[in-house]
Amino acid sequence: MSPSSVEVAGQGPRNQVQRYAAGARPQTVAELLAGSPFVGYGYAYPHKTAYRPLDPPRPLAELWADEPRDALFVYVHVPFCAVRCGFCNLFTQKHPPAELPRRWLDALARQVAAVRAAMPDARFVRWALGGGTPTLLDAGQLARLAELLRAGMGAQLDAVPGSVETSPETCTDDRLAVVEALGHPRISIGIQSFFADELRALGRPQAVDQGERALDRIRARRFGTLNIDLIYGIAGQTPASFVAAIDRARSWAPEQLYLYPLYQRPLTGLGRQDRSWDDHRLALYRAGRDHLLAAGYDQVSMRMFARPPSPAQASAATPAPRYCCQADGMVGLGVGARSYTRALHYSDDYAVGSAGIRGIVGAWVERSEAEFAAARYGVELDGDEQRRRYLIQSLLQREGLSHADYRARFGTAAGEDFGRELGELVDHELLADTGERLVPTLRGLEWADAIAPWFYSAAVRAASREFELR
Numbered sequence: 001m002s003p004s005s006v007e008v009a010g011q012g013p014r015n016q017v018q019r020y021a022a023g024a025r026p027q028t029v030a031e032l033l034a035g036s037p038f039v040g041y042g043y044a045y046p047h048k049t050a051y052r053p054l055d056p057p058r059p060l061a062e063l064w065a066d067e068p069r070d071a072l073f074v075y076v077h078v079p080f081c082a083v084r085c086g087f088c089n090l091f092t093q094k095h096p097p098a099e100l101p102r103r104w105l106d107a108l109a110r111q112v113a114a115v116r117a118a119m120p121d122a123r124f125v126r127w128a129l130g131g132g133t134p135t136l137l138d139a140g141q142l143a144r145l146a147e148l149l150r151a152g153m154g155a156q157l158d159a160v161p162g163s164v165e166t167s168p169e170t171c172t173d174d175r176l177a178v179v180e181a182l183g184h185p186r187i188s189i190g191i192q193s194f195f196a197d198e199l200r201a202l203g204r205p206q207a208v209d210q211g212e213r214a215l216d217r218i219r220a221r222r223f224g225t226l227n228i229d230l231i232y233g234i235a236g237q238t239p240a241s242f243v244a245a246i247d248r249a250r251s252w253a254p255e256q257l258y259l260y261p262l263y264q265r266p267l268t269g270l271g272r273q274d275r276s277w278d279d280h281r282l283a284l285y286r287a288g289r290d291h292l293l294a295a296g297y298d299q300v301s302m303r304m305f306a307r308p309p310s311p312a313q314a315s316a317a318t319p320a321p322r323y324c325c326q327a328d329g330m331v332g333l334g335v336g337a338r339s340y341t342r343a344l345h346y347s348d349d350y351a352v353g354s355a356g357i358r359g360i361v362g363a364w365v366e367r368s369e370a371e372f373a374a375a376r377y378g379v380e381l382d383g384d385e386q387r388r389r390y391l392i393q394s395l396l397q398r399e400g401l402s403h404a405d406y407r408a409r410f411g412t413a414a415g416e417d418f419g420r421e422l423g424e425l426v427d428h429e430l431l432a433d434t435g436e437r438l439v440p441t442l443r444g445l446e447w448a449d450a451i452a453p454w455f456y457s458a459a460v461r462a463a464s465r466e467f468e469l470r
Contacts, residue, residue, distance in 0.1 A: 025454070025461065029424040032454055033447070036278045038261055042396060042452025044338065045389045046460045048350045049467035050379050057374035058344065060118035064329075067341050069122045071323055073330040074155055076145065077337035078131040079104075079361055082169045091336035091350070092132040093357050100365070101137055104335070105144055107365040111333055112152035114372035122331065124155045125321035128163040132336075135170040135179070142178040153333075158183030161224075161320050165190075168206045171214035176221055186225035186256075187218055193234065194248040201235040202262075215252045225255040232284035233262030233277065239287035246288055250295065257297065257305045259288050261449070285446065300398050302448040326393040327409060335364035339375070342386060346378030356470040383410070385457060387417050392452045395431070400439030414438065421455065 026032040040047075080101060081092045093100075116122075127149065137145065149155040162185035166175075171189065179187060191211045193199050199206060218226055228249045232242050249257060261281050289299065297305040332339040338347045348364060351357050381389065387410055394401035406414045415422060422438065425431040430444035430451065440448065456464075 029421075029428045029430070032450055033428065035450065037447045037450050038263065038278060038281060039450045039453045041263065042392060042449055045392045045452070045456065046345065046379050046381075046385070047464055048338070048347060049469070050460045050463040051345070051347060051350060051377055052379065052463070053377055054346070054375055057376045058346070058378075059374050060115060061373075063341055063344060063346075063375060064119045064122075067329055069119055069329070071125045071321065071328050072122055073126040073128070073323065073325075073328065074124045074149065074153055075128050075130065075330055075332050075337055076108075076134070076149070077332065077334040078129060078134040078137060078145075079334065079336050079357070080131065080136045081133045082136060082167070090132065091352075091357060091360075093361055094354070096136075096361075100361070101141055103365045104361070105137075105141060105148075107367060108145070108334055109148055109152065110367065110369040111372040112148050114369045115331060115333065116153055118373060119331075122154070124153065124331075125160050125323045126162070127155055127157060127160065128165075130163075130165050132165075133167045133170055134164055135166040135172075135175045137175075139172075139174040139178050142175060146178070146182055153331075157185075162186065163188060163225075166214075166218075168211040168214040171217060173217060176217060180221045180223060184222050184224045186227060187223045188227040188229065188256075188258075189214060189218065190229040191215070191249065192229060192231045193237075194245045195241060198234045198237055198241070198245075201237075202231065219252055226252065227256035227258060228252070228254045229258045229260060230288075231260050231262050232288060233281040237284060239283055242284045242288050243291045246291055253307075255307050257292065258303045259285065259292075259305065260303055261285065282446075289442075289446075298398075299442070299445060301396055302445045324405075326390045327405075335361050342381070344375065344378055344380050346375035349377055350467075351470045353470050379460075379463070385460070386410075387412075388455050388457055391418060392455050395438070395440055395444075396448050396452060398440065398445065400431075400437045402437050404436070418455070425451065 026035060077091070079092050080096045081094050083094055129145070134145075135142070146157060150157055162182060164179050164182070164185055165188045166179075167190055176187075179185065189211075192202060192204055194208055194211070196208050199208065215226075215228070230242075230245055230249060246257065246259075289305075292305045293299060297307050300306050329342070330338065330340040332347065335348050338345060349360050351360055390406065390409065391401065391414060394406075401414060403414065406412075410417070422431065425444070426433055426438075429441055430447055431438050432441055440451075444451065
């Protein structure tokens, strides 16, 4: 979740990673702390601006031949939304023509067949439907999508943790019934704010009561987890109004709350902001974080806050199958989805602007099953890049990095590979070393969006800097 239309002098629109890559990398943590804590959302490394066409294309059967396939994540990207919010730079097409979701599902069936043929023994222990807005699909289309995952990919949707994203505009009873029947998964809804003036400032079209009615419909059904997304950094927002929005969200007793900073993004609807915005966002973040911690929520990452289960809920819970986001693979389905092996991340061509996205989606729905059998666009990860990814993914989470797990994976210690950087983060109390783990402090989580890009390699920074965004 993020904004806006920003120009780097002489270079045109740039995303957060590109703007960071275009400048001098801070050489020390002291230099890093003199800058902005809001550099870029570091949820995945490398960023897709580092991806390039693969020449020649890589057959999926070869890519996955030597990969562990017994604990994978399957993710479906649904690239459609009813509207394009002013802050959004996600890969999504607004107001798709009526026949396009059906054609997308037909193409998805061909992709599923190709992927399953390439890795018939794959076992999935996590699944998610994201986007875009998966519930832009009607109830029948959602049911078909679920069947493609079950019958086509062999995913046991009701037996492993899953997640589905929805929106106030598309959160209807018939769609919710289909999602609920998938095994009571996590459902995540982007409310963003409960105040009409803030929603208008975001370019968010929903009425306040539309979001509230959607939450009522969700709570009338059985879902494993309700997550509510809220945004901070909106024009006119204050710490008091942000805390009030959090408390309004808490009246639906969400198991999770995600607090997203508003970001400037290229080719989206919101305007330029100045440096004082950093202070504004930081004050809002701290007010929201401290309020949720005082209310008994645990901070899992910079953005994620989770309400601990009651003793009865904890004792009744079924342990989830093992999955480690730092180490295990992901199979992405649908145009725009990423797939991860250890040595190659691949996806489709990337765009943010409406025309670019329409072109990519239009070409994708015409692909044959044979064309889906190879990766055509991505980035290779050598040993150094794999270590950087593992480190970044670990330090973004409150549980941090296990010294033993890192050594088991790479045969070296994190301190051997990144000793100076990690030592400085510890010295500045952004990380704490328990002996067994390196864990981010509260301040470290606060600066996570600056710390993650600080570990980007020179090659990834250069590729992002040179990427032509469209």
